[in-house]
Amino acid sequence: MDGILNRDTLLKWAPLIVLLVLILFFSVMEPRFFSVRNFARIAIASAPALMVALGVTFIIIMGSIDLSMEGTVSVCAVVFAKLFILMGATMASWAWLALPMALIVGAAIGFVNGYVHVKLKIPSFMASLAMGFVGTGLAMVLTGGDRIRIEDELFRGLLTTRWFGFPIMVYVALAFLLIGWFIQSKTKLGRNFYAVGGGEELAHGSGLNVNRVRIMGFMLAGVFFAVGALLAVGRIGLAETATGNNFMFLSITAVVVGGTALWGGIGGVWNTLVGVLIVFVIGNGMVVIGLPGYIQDGVLGILVILAVILSTDRRAISFVK
Amino acid sequence: MYQLNKVDKTFPGVHALKAVDFTIGRGEIVGLVGENGAGKSTLMKVIYGAYQPDGGNVTIDGKTVRFANPRQAMDHGIGMVFQEQSLIPNLTVMENIYLGFEQQFVRFGVIDWKKMAAAASAQLAKVKLSIDPSMTTANLSFAQRQLVELAKVLTLEERIDGDLVILLDEPTSVLAREEVELLFSLVRELTSRASFIFVSHRMDEVLELSDRIYVMKDGAVVDVVAQADAKVENIQHKMVGRDVDKEYYREQKQKPYDPSQVLASFENVTVTSSFKDLSFELHPGEVLCLVGTEGSGREAVLRTVFGLEKPTSGTVEVKGSPYGKANARTAVERGVGYVPRERKVEGIVNGMNVYENMTLSQMGKYSTGGILRIGEERALAEKWVERLAIKTPNVYKDCGGLSGGNQQKVVLAKWRSGGSDIILLDHPTRGLDIGAKEDVYDMVREMCDDGVGIILVADTLEEAIGLSHTILVLKDGEFQKRFDGTPGDKPSLFDLVHHMI
Numbered sequence: 001m002d003g004i005l006n007r008d009t010l011l012k013w014a015p016l017i018v019l020l021v022l023i024l025f026f027s028v029m030e031p032r033f034f035s036v037r038n039f040a041r042i043a044i045a046s047a048p049a050l051m052v053a054l055g056v057t058f059i060i061i062m063g064s065i066d067l068s069m070e071g072t073v074s075v076c077a078v079v080f081a082k083l084f085i086l087m088g089a090t091m092a093s094w095a096w097l098a099l100p101m102a103l104i105v106g107a108a109i110g111f112v113n114g115y116v117h118v119k120l121k122i123p124s125f126m127a128s129l130a131m132g133f134v135g136t137g138l139a140m141v142l143t144g145g146d147r148i149r150i151e152d153e154l155f156r157g158l159l160t161t162r163w164f165g166f167p168i169m170v171y172v173a174l175a176f177l178l179i180g181w182f183i184q185s186k187t188k189l190g191r192n193f194y195a196v197g198g199g200e201e202l203a204h205g206s207g208l209n210v211n212r213v214r215i216m217g218f219m220l221a222g223v224f225f226a227v228g229a230l231l232a233v234g235r236i237g238l239a240e241t242a243t244g245n246n247f248m249f250l251s252i253t254a255v256v257v258g259g260t261a262l263w264g265g266i267g268g269v270w271n272t273l274v275g276v277l278i279v280f281v282i283g284n285g286m287v288v289i290g291l292p293g294y295i296q297d298g299v300l301g302i303l304v305i306l307a308v309i310l311s312t313d314r315r316a317i318s319f320v321k
Numbered sequence: 322m323y324q325l326n327k328v329d330k331t332f333p334g335v336h337a338l339k340a341v342d343f344t345i346g347r348g349e350i351v352g353l354v355g356e357n358g359a360g361k362s363t364l365m366k367v368i369y370g371a372y373q374p375d376g377g378n379v380t381i382d383g384k385t386v387r388f389a390n391p392r393q394a395m396d397h398g399i400g401m402v403f404q405e406q407s408l409i410p411n412l413t414v415m416e417n418i419y420l421g422f423e424q425q426f427v428r429f430g431v432i433d434w435k436k437m438a439a440a441a442s443a444q445l446a447k448v449k450l451s452i453d454p455s456m457t458t459a460n461l462s463f464a465q466r467q468l469v470e471l472a473k474v475l476t477l478e479e480r481i482d483g484d485l486v487i488l489l490d491e492p493t494s495v496l497a498r499e500e501v502e503l504l505f506s507l508v509r510e511l512t513s514r515a516s517f518i519f520v521s522h523r524m525d526e527v528l529e530l531s532d533r534i535y536v537m538k539d540g541a542v543v544d545v546v547a548q549a550d551a552k553v554e555n556i557q558h559k560m561v562g563r564d565v566d567k568e569y570y571r572e573q574k575q576k577p578y579d580p581s582q583v584l585a586s587f588e589n590v591t592v593t594s595s596f597k598d599l600s601f602e603l604h605p606g607e608v609l610c611l612v613g614t615e616g617s618g619r620e621a622v623l624r625t626v627f628g629l630e631k632p633t634s635g636t637v638e639v640k641g642s643p644y645g646k647a648n649a650r651t652a653v654e655r656g657v658g659y660v661p662r663e664r665k666v667e668g669i670v671n672g673m674n675v676y677e678n679m680t681l682s683q684m685g686k687y688s689t690g691g692i693l694r695i696g697e698e699r700a701l702a703e704k705w706v707e708r709l710a711i712k713t714p715n716v717y718k719d720c721g722g723l724s725g726g727n728q729q730k731v732v733l734a735k736w737r738s739g740g741s742d743i744i745l746l747d748h749p750t751r752g753l754d755i756g757a758k759e760d761v762y763d764m765v766r767e768m769c770d771d772g773v774g775i776i777l778v779a780d781t782l783e784e785a786i787g788l789s790h791t792i793l794v795l796k797d798g799e800f801q802k803r804f805d806g807t808p809g810d811k812p813s814l815f816d817l818v819h820h821m822i
Contacts, residue, residue: 188684188691195681198670205627205661206682206735207653265672 071135
């Protein structure tokens with residue numbers, strides 16, 4: 001019994017330990033790594049990815065997967081930028097309405113994902129992957145391939161205004177992290193995610209409307225993707241079809257490395273926070289100590305496999321598909 | 322000569338085999354009987370190498386052997402004929418027959434399908450089955466699949482030099498009478514090369530085929546009878562082991578139910594391919610037990626009451642009106658609670674803690690605008706943990722870590738605390754030890770006192786008789802007979818078995 005307990009405790013804290021070891025490692029290699037300036041840099045880079053990863057966390061807890069993030073982020077970013085420019089191009093006007101509109105667009109894409117998955121009984125990875133491509137295409141149609149610049153001072157304040165060395169967008173991300181935590185642990189919906197992921201048949205047998213939970217989950221993920229899109233636009237000051245690029249690999253990697261189980265029911269937003277930080281600390285640290293950037297992807301790939309090896313109790317599973 | 326000497330096997334909380342001695346000689350057919358949970362399947366798994374014994378040893382012709390897996394057992398001539406479900410339906414017959422042993426047909430890395438087909442045809446000829454070996458298995462009838470299973474095991478004849486021991490697990494459960502005859506004559510012919518262990522619930526068939534019969538009860542062999550001395554009644558008495566203990570099933574606490582009110586009713590209900598033309602009424606305080614063999618439609622009845630199956634014809638009324646659409650949600654809202662058979666799979670959510678599991682079906686009552694009132698959930702869970710004496714350190718404990726009996730209590734608490742007054746119990750005591758079983762029996766009586774109506778599919782016949790007010794016997798989906806189970810005037814085991822088979 002003790003052995004199992006130790007293993008469980010170890011697994012629970014392993015991602016955090018990895019994160020601390022990484023920070024220690026890079027700090028020793030290059031003292032400049034351990035500075036508020038650099039941490040702010042890591043935080044800025046991770047904020048949009050954290051939002052996307054949080055969204056997909058809920059889906060993975062349900063035992064499904066959402067691969068539409070790249071398309072969704074692009075569409076939300078482009079729609080936001082178009083509306084923002086159209087309605088006055090400054091936060092001081094009605095253009096601020098573009099922010100909630102972007103979230104609604106995210107929710108709508110999520111709804112379509114969920115609806116296609118549940119009602120047409122298409123596996124979630126396929127339904128969402130396809131929707132992601134539709135999204136990328138749509139973003140291209142909307143922009144005609146152009147970049148849309150947002151130059152409003154107030155909106156750019158997300159990046160430029162700093163409190164205690166960190167820009168506002170980091171605090172926004174933190175706020176949404178807390179919202180995610182609240183949903184996960186304090187609401188019916190959050191409980192339902194775990195129930196569906198832990199035992200779908202049983203959840204159904206307990207009178208839960210599993211289909212509704214799934215659709216709600218995809219909508220929630222869509223909203224978080226949209227927040228990620230807004231932060232991404234805030235960070236670089238422009239929206240384009242490529243805004244969503246790379247989010248799929250980053251977010252799934254982060255969720256898995258953070259210790260959320262791919263088969264559902266286990267994990268949560270704190271795991272995802274740690275996972276995102278691990279991914280970006282590695283990325284930043286390798287640059288700081290002067291390793292070429294292209295090694296990063298390789299290292300991350302290996303890390304994902306390691307994380308899954310660690311978190312899988314292979315004695316309990318004889319076959320995987 | 323294959324022998325088990327004082328073989329022991331323990332699982333957490335269960336002593337599944339207790340010093341079992343078992344011998345099978347060359348060309349012998351040995352029957353193995355016992356109730357569900359008596360240890361038959363564990364014993365079979367030890368024999369064909371799926372489990373390793375904790376104590377005692379296994380010998381073949383006097384030499385001690387130890388099998389790490391079924392493959393090693395096969396290499397010693399021990400084969401298992403599973404029930405028909407164990408063939409892979411999307412493969413062809415020959416692929417199934419040689420699954421794992423394709424190497425013999427491989428030339429330069431490519432499988433010679435013609436050669437495999439010819440070899441498979443030879444195997445099928447042994448069981449007198451003339452089908453195309455390249456047929457997809459899914460297209461075969463149940464009886465044909467059973468024979469293919471046997472043919473698959475018979476490939477051992479060519480591979481192994483010594484004697485064979487072949488286990489037949491409920492081989493007749495899906496066969497018609499003529500097919501059973503055919504199988505039996507086949508088995509008798511094959512005894513020139515192999516000995517057989519025959520496991521079945523059908524006592525008459527065991528008596529007909531076996532030279533000797535091992536009777537198991539509570540993990541031990543209680544008797545070995547030769548065919549000449551075997552009588553169905555004696556064997557059944559030994560399987561049960563004692564006269565049905567009235568105390569054990571809390572019969573003294575069984576009170577008459579209230580026939581004036583109806584909680585749920587079936588009127589000429591048919592669900593295609595499961596059961597037909599079934600009528601009954603469930604009253605407050607009544608335990609209604611469905612009795613029949615596996616596949617007699619008992620579970621489908623429960624699923625229909627719970628709204629998971631839609632009746633093809635007839636009327637199902639729960640609390641005075643039928644369900645609009647087959648829907649578990651409506652059932653839960655009307656106070657139906659389902660305690661399924663596979664606790665691990667369907668009863669509790671692994672990874673969720675005690676209070677989360679208890680409020681799973683009634684989160685609406687413990688939330689405002691979607692936000693949960695966790696304090697109240699905890700209070701509820703603490704109350705029920707105390708009331709049902711659930712053994713858990715606290716309500717934060719992951720339910721997956723509780724023992725089977727305590728998981729069962731959590732499931733019951735889930736429904737009872739939500740105010741369910743129609744409880745469907747599917748094998749509620751399966752896999753529980755005696756003490757935990759008695760707790761469940763106590764709970765059944767308490768629920769009846771509270772005016773709950775219970776529909777039960779019991780783990781054993783004694784349990785069915787001991788617990789119920791009313792027994793309905795089903796056979797192949799057809800209603801056979803209704804028995805009244807008033808204490809002191811309960812039907813006997815034999816009364817029921819007579820109508821079941």
